[in-house]
Amino acid sequence: MSECKPVATPVEPGTKLIKKQRQSNEELRLPYRELLGSLTYLSTTTRPDISFAVSHLGQFNNCYGEDHWTAAKRVLRYLKGTVDLGLVYEPDSDPLTGFVDADWGSCTEDRRSFTGYIFLLNGGPVSWDSRKQRTVALSTTEAEYMALSEGVKEAIY
Structure with a gap:
């Protein structure tokens, strides 16, 4: 390659x-x-x-x-x-910033959604993850809520 x-x-x-x-x-x-x-x-x-x-x-x-x-x-x-x-970290006074997203039912095998989040500090990522959700979301709102829950757990940690 x-x-x-x-x-x-x-x-x-x-x-x-x-x-x-x-x-x-x-x-x-x-x-x-x-x-x-x-x-x-x-x-x-x-x-x-x-x-x-x-x-x-x-x-x-x-x-x-x-x-x-x-x-x-x-x-x-x-x-x-x-x-x-x-990964680049610069002197910055911005607080820890997080972004969370989910896609609803994109897995064609089991209809589970994917969750992704990233946390930035000083302009660079310090924590990130992308994984399939544990349960099947019945709506896009529920998928986003489960993603937000994972993101909040990481933010608290």
């Missing part, structure tokens, strides 16, 4: 991945889990911009296929194009 063509986003817009029911021997030989482990480390330590993509790909550790492998390689192509990005 060192000679790959960079892309502007870690996820192709409109991509819908589904669980693979049967895997061929060739697909089982793909180092998908190893790549995902490395990407997870990056997303939790220094790259909040890939958190959603990695969280989404992590759902398919036991049921991945060629399309999942292609999506994971797209994250690598995104990282190739953004290798100069980093």
Whole structure:
């Protein structure tokens, strides 16, 4: 992937991945889990911009296929194009600022929503996460409320 063509986003817009029911021997030989482990480390330590993509790909550790492998390689192509990005903290008097969002029922497998939050201090992120919600939200308001609850718990911590 060192000679790959960079892309502007870690996820192709409109991509819908589904669980693979049967895997061929060739697909089982793909180092998908190893790549995902490395990407997870990056997303939790220094790259909040890939958190959603990695969280989404992590759902398919036991049921991945060629399309999942292609999506994971797209994250690598995104990282190739953004290798100069980093976390920057500047002298700033702004208080701790947090942002929370949710998407309602976007997982086609179980209709659960995704939650994401980020907290900024001195112009840089200090805490972030993106994960699937634990329960099924019955409305967009309920999905946003559950996301806000996760964000508030992190803010209190």
